Amino acid sequence: MYELLRFLHVLSAMAYFLFHGAVASVTFALRREPGPKRIDALSAVMVFAYAGAPIAGVALVLTGIVMGFMGRWWGDRWLWTSLGLLLVIGILMNRLGKPYLTEGFVRASNREAQTQTPTRAGFAGAMRKFFFHPMFFALTGSVGLAVVLWLMMFKPF
Amino acid sequence: MYTVLRFLHVFSAFAFFLIHGATAAAMFALKRERDAKRVEGWLIIRDFATKWMGIPLAILFISGIVMGFMGRWWNQTWIWLAIGVFLAISFAMSGFGRPYHDRLWHAIDPQGHAPPTKKEKRRSSPATTEEIVGLLAKGRPMLLTVIGIVGLGVILWLMMFKPF
Numbered sequence: 001m002y003e004l005l006r007f008l009h010v011l012s013a014m015a016y017f018l019f020h021g022a023v024a025s026v027t028f029a030l031r032r033e034p035g036p037k038r039i040d041a042l043s044a045v046m047v048f049a050y051a052g053a054p055i056a057g058v059a060l061v062l063t064g065i066v067m068g069f070m071g072r073w074w075g076d077r078w079l080w081t082s083l084g085l086l087l088v089i090g091i092l093m094n095r096l097g098k099p100y101l102t103e104g105f106v107r108a109s110n111r112e113a114q115t116q117t118p119t120r121a122g123f124a125g126a127m128r129k130f131f132f133h134p135m136f137f138a139l140t141g142s143v144g145l146a147v148v149l150w151l152m153m154f155k156p157f
Numbered sequence: 158m159y160t161v162l163r164f165l166h167v168f169s170a171f172a173f174f175l176i177h178g179a180t181a182a183a184m185f186a187l188k189r190e191r192d193a194k195r196v197e198g199w200l201i202i203r204d205f206a207t208k209w210m211g212i213p214l215a216i217l218f219i220s221g222i223v224m225g226f227m228g229r230w231w232n233q234t235w236i237w238l239a240i241g242v243f244l245a246i247s248f249a250m251s252g253f254g255r256p257y258h259d260r261l262w263h264a265i266d267p268q269g270h271a272p273p274t275k276k277e278k279r280r281s282s283p284a285t286t287e288e289i290v291g292l293l294a295k296g297r298p299m300l301l302t303v304i305g306i307v308g309l310g311v312i313l314w315l316m317m318f319k320p321f
Contacts (some may be wrong), residue, residue, distance in 0.1 A: 007317050010167075011310060014174045021178020025202050044189075045202065048182040146168055153164050 002070050005063045012059035019056060022049035024141070027097070027134040032040040032103035046101075073155075089144040096139055159227050166220040172213035176241040179206035180304075184298040187261070195287055197265055203258060212236065229320075237317040250301060257296055262291055 022045045029042055073079045150156075183203040190196050230236045259273035264284035272279055284292070314320075 003318065007313060010317070011313055013171065014309060014313075015306075017171050017174040018178040018181060021175040021206070022182035024175060025179030025182070025206055029202055029205065039198075042198065042202070043177070044186045045182045048185055049178070142172070145171060149168055149171070150164060153167070154160065 002067065005070070009060060009063040009067060012063060016053060016056035016060055018052035019049045019051075022046070023053075024134075024138065025145045027101065027104075029100070030134075031067050074121055076155065077157045078151045078155045081157075082148045085144055085148055085151075088141060090138055093137065100134075100137075160223060162220045162224050162227070166217060166224060169213040169216035169220065171219055173210060173310055175211045176206050176213065179203065179256075180210070181298070181302065182294060184301065187293055188296045188298055190293055191286070191290055193265055193286065196261060196289060196293070200258060200262055200265070233319065234321045235315045237318050239312045242308050242311050242315075246304060247299070249304050253297055257292075260291070261292055264292055 026042050026049075027047050034065060068074050158311035174220065180203050183199045183206075184188035187199050189197060225231050225236055258272040259270065259276075263272045263277075263280060267283060
């Protein structure tokens with residue numbers, strides 16, 4: 001039973017990444033694809049991704065919780081650390097990713113907005129440039145995933 | 158060392174699916190598309206994802222081969238069966254998917270993109286909306302999704318349970 005759940009856990013993780021990949025591609029494509037027609041296509045990708053990702057995400061979390069009980073991992077720190085890390089990544093993606101996508105869609109579909117420079121001067125401008133970049137999201141997600149995977153596979157503490 | 162390779166193998170598989178998600182989304186959306194500009198937008202997304210998919214796929218493949226030697230799995234049936242299923246999926250994906258996208262690119266932008274096969278004549282001007290709609294209808298996203306998901310399930314099951 002545990003092995004079957006582990007199989008479902010990995011399969012749902014792969015399905016989740018398949019759907020999430022669609023969102024990731026939009027964050028990159030938004031920077032290069034202005035024009036209302038193409039923006040419509042990007043919006044449709046988001047619809048596809050948001051339709052499937054939650055189902056796979058719920059399957060992933062549920063199998064993980066049940067395995068935590070079956071394997072008696074809930075007393076181990078690696079499980080709590082990986083959960084905490086997932087939460088941090090989730091909050092970061094949500095708090096920064098959503099405004100980035102919203103602003104990107106508005107700018108890309110609005111000719112006037114495209115001609116205006118969105119930069120802000122000084123420290124705030126530099127911070128904005130750093131955090132509002134698809135590479136920031138890609139790195140945060142990839143490094144976070146690697147650490148969570150390492151914690152789950154090696155169970156170091 | 159084996160555990161590190163297993164970690165790399167799983168991580169690269171996740172990365173591969175993350176990037177592959179964009180091409181899957183494009184395939185589904187293209188089927189419903191009727192506007193040449195939007196079709197072009199989808200094809201750009203698909204090309205962007207395809208360009209980067211090779212890196213995690215190479216890591217996935219190399220780590221798998223090395224692990225096969227380290228774990229002495231090469232004389233077992235499950236590993237050869239898994240490779241066979243993987244190759245069958247790859248052929249099906251490229252057999253159905255690539256010519257479809259290449260044909261669409263050529264129909265939209267005949268100057269910048271060659272037809273998928275040498276047998277097909279090169280267009281001198283972009284295709285009409287009716288022609289593009291006809292080409293779009295030939296996409297088989299559901300078939301490819303079923304092949305991909307069932308195949309992935311079988312490979313994962315073979316790797317995790319090593320039944321024979």
